[in-house]
Amino acid sequence: MIKNYIKIAWRNLLKNKQQTIINLLGLTLGTVSCLVILLYVFAQLGYDQHHNEAASIYRVETIIERDGQESFDSATSSPPIAFALKDDFAEVEEATRVVLTDVFYSPLIRAANSEDAYYEPRVYLADSTFFKVFNFKILEGDVKTALDEPNAVVLSSYISNKLFGNSSPLDKTVVWGSGDDALTLTVKGVYHEKAYKTHFNPSYIVSMSTPGMGTFVQNFQSFATNNFVYSYVKLRPNSSDVGLQKKMPQFMEDRGAQDLRDAGMSNKTLELTKVTDIHLYSNGRKNQLDRVSNSTYLYFLLSLAFFIQLVACINFINLSTARASKRAREIGVRKVVGAGKNALMRQFLGESLLLSIFAMLLSIPIVILLLPLVNDITQESLSYINLYQWHIVVILLAIGVVTGLASGIYPAIVLSSIKPVKALKSSAILQSGSGTFRKALVVFQFVISICLISTVIIIGQQFKYAQTKDLGYKKDNLLALRVGTEESSKKFESLKASFLKVPGVLQVSSGNYSPSEIILADNGFYLPGGNKENKTVVKRNGVSDGYFNTMGIELLKGRDFSAADTVDQIIVNEATLKAFNIDIENALSATLMQSYGDEIDELRIIGVVKNYHFASLKEEIQPLFLHKETEPNWVVIKTKTDNYGQLLQGLEQQWKSAVNNIPFDYRFVDKEVEKLYEEEKRLGFISVGFTILAIFISCLGLFGLISYVAEQKKKEIGVRKVLGASVQSVVKLLTKDFIKLVLIAFVLASPIAYYFISRWLEGFTYRIEIKWWVFLASGVLVMVITFLTVGLQSLKSAAANPVKSLRSE
């Protein structure tokens, strides 16, 4: 029986080639989208699951409530917190800390016996307990003890290969940093950096007891400030994280009350986040160790896949029910020779299942072919091996079956309920399946299309807005060059002089942060005579004189830094004035106070700059102050040239002759700014792609539907034409229904799309306004596409010779 069903289904599919191709194409594209998105989503799941007892490891995060502002949530915390938790609470079995050193040290590394140094960012300092809490795939060395000693380092296999080739690096030495800062470290182990999915992504890990930042962290005592340490605790089996979380306020009170008051951070609290949740659910936390994913994006992608598959299913339903009258005779005959309703249902479901399972099989090689493109867009490294995970296989199979059933069930019910007496009457005109239902489905497809198009337009607009918005500085033709080491930092003035000689260089200045780099440093300030326990956090950057000029930042009041200035003279942005309620006219006579314990400093404002976006547009411009810096981390260069190759060569030459063995590491600021919106760009790209796909599949369905309607009305068209109807009037006859449906869809889609788009835009502090014409344009676009699809096909039938179509009756 099954064999017979398949045979019949197969013949039926072959017989109605156009319908089959449309359905197969739609379902295959839908399944491909589902599969690609599933692969991506699965790649984002299961992070940090491989650690022993992963479920009982937590990251201690910091929440700082701010009056009238969004709270400041950071993935990091103050240095002593992790081990204090271990001391105080029996349920904490082990604690460990990680410091991302990139902002403190230049990540320059070389083998001790070689001059070839490399910038390799993502260098961690970690406590000796690090490898006891977290599992890495160890290739060499005994990592349980590797970080016990000062000046020890564990390398990723990538760095190990880069520095030592294929030979074992164990107990060899490397030099980290350069000049006076340089530290000699002994290699104590090597791990495989790609073995597991984890939120850690270090190039190499240095022992915390190593002199410098590490020992600073080890000795630092305040529970309030220096929130730059990633703290982890591992709880004992069967202990309650909720219970521990509840004890946090008391813990901070007991241990850090004085520190918090001194630092003016009385509203700081701690929060435990499961390490297994970091990758997907900690997106709101600032200062992440590395790129994390966002569960909202994943839901968005999954719903895109769902809608595309739905559009394909709707095609199937529409085409199958529209064709029902063609199959009526077959159904009548089958019923007369004894087919029950159930047998017929099974037959028709068999047909849709056959198709959807075929589409499923087709989608596998297509996805494998598409993987390079997918990886390019998502920055993942998916391979065909990911396809063979059992849950992917199971879900894919489920998609095939559910799609087949979902698209087959309604047509099966309609077709199997056809009454044989009617069906077998030769002249019967069969109204099978309610036309209203079919129309509703078409409207639904239009709604999806209009929503997707308007979403894409607005995502595009927002992205463009972010790119072209006046950042408050001029990012074009701006170069940032990493100074990298203290040694070269001290040479800034002479470097500046030699750079200025390079043709195409207009201005040279410097700063501690590259423009668009996230500024981590901040100070707490209060007004003279104010309460020093209630400080306002102000971001900090040190710059050279001429910085504002080079960057194109407008100085609203006062003057630039001069040679005589010290760190006590500061320039602030407008947001700072606002935060302290200082009128710009009085700004130059104002001072800000800072305190460490009993020590108090008074800083004089010598200038005010216009607000500029030193962070992503997703955040509001925060208070920022700038002080004079003579040993900067970055050189900022304003250029004007037609030949960047030559300019860069010139700069590199000057660089090489000034410093020894420090890589020439430059970047274009406009490119860096673009990177801030990578996630949005990716999202935009993906949504455009899927939108086009969804519209294409809907068009296929429309095309099939109108061909069918035209065929059904062939006789009517023939008669009308014989009676003198024009081609236009025939086209109108065929298309007017569809146009009506688009209008209904437009009315339905606009509010739905508006709702979702405005929710998405809320994620941006600086965002575009939603314009009404976007929806109108989307509606019109869908109208045009529909008219083209439907119109062309009906033109064809309208132009056909009426005598022919009448004779064939």
Added chain:
Amino acid sequence: MLLQLRNIFKWVQQGGQRVFLLKDINLEVQEGEFISIMGPSGSGKSTLLNVIGMLDTFDEGEYDFLSESVHTLKEKYRSNLYKEYIGFVFQSYHLLDDLTVEENLEMPLLYKNIKGSERKALVADMLDRFNIVGKKDLFPAQLSGGQQQLVGVARALIGKPKLILADEPTGNLNSQQSEEIMQLFKKLNEEEGVTIIQVTHSEKNAEYGSRIINLLDGRKI
């Protein structure tokens, strides 16, 4: 007794009025009878045949088939009943164009859940009996009208029905082909005892039967 109709009425509502398609039909059919139904076009012959074949419902009256009361049966049992005991032959053959002769013959057996090997045997038997073995792999469109109707009759017979209902089985055939089909019916009726009810416009064909029922405006006369 094979079947009995008692006071069967069938009507449709048209413009708020009842239009009767069948009026007070009483009919008794014994096993082994060969009945011809005659009457002008539109007199309700096909309607009556469909009612007997349980393809169509009626609005009033009683219908017993092999001592089951059809009018009280649920749809499902009714379809089991006709699947088991009734075969149809149509004027326009109604073979499925996508299936070969062999597959068309096999179809009723599939719906009776008969096993593959047995199906093969039954189909082969039928092909043999109707002398169409050579045509088994052809599609209906490749056959003449007479051959198609032969397949139609074979398909009606393959489930070994007690009753064959034929609605103008020779309506589309020339006289020689009609003759053949009628001879076939006669043989089936006489040699195998199959009960046959046919609708026909032809006096000559009607003569093959043992009894003629005349209809006029839905009423037996």
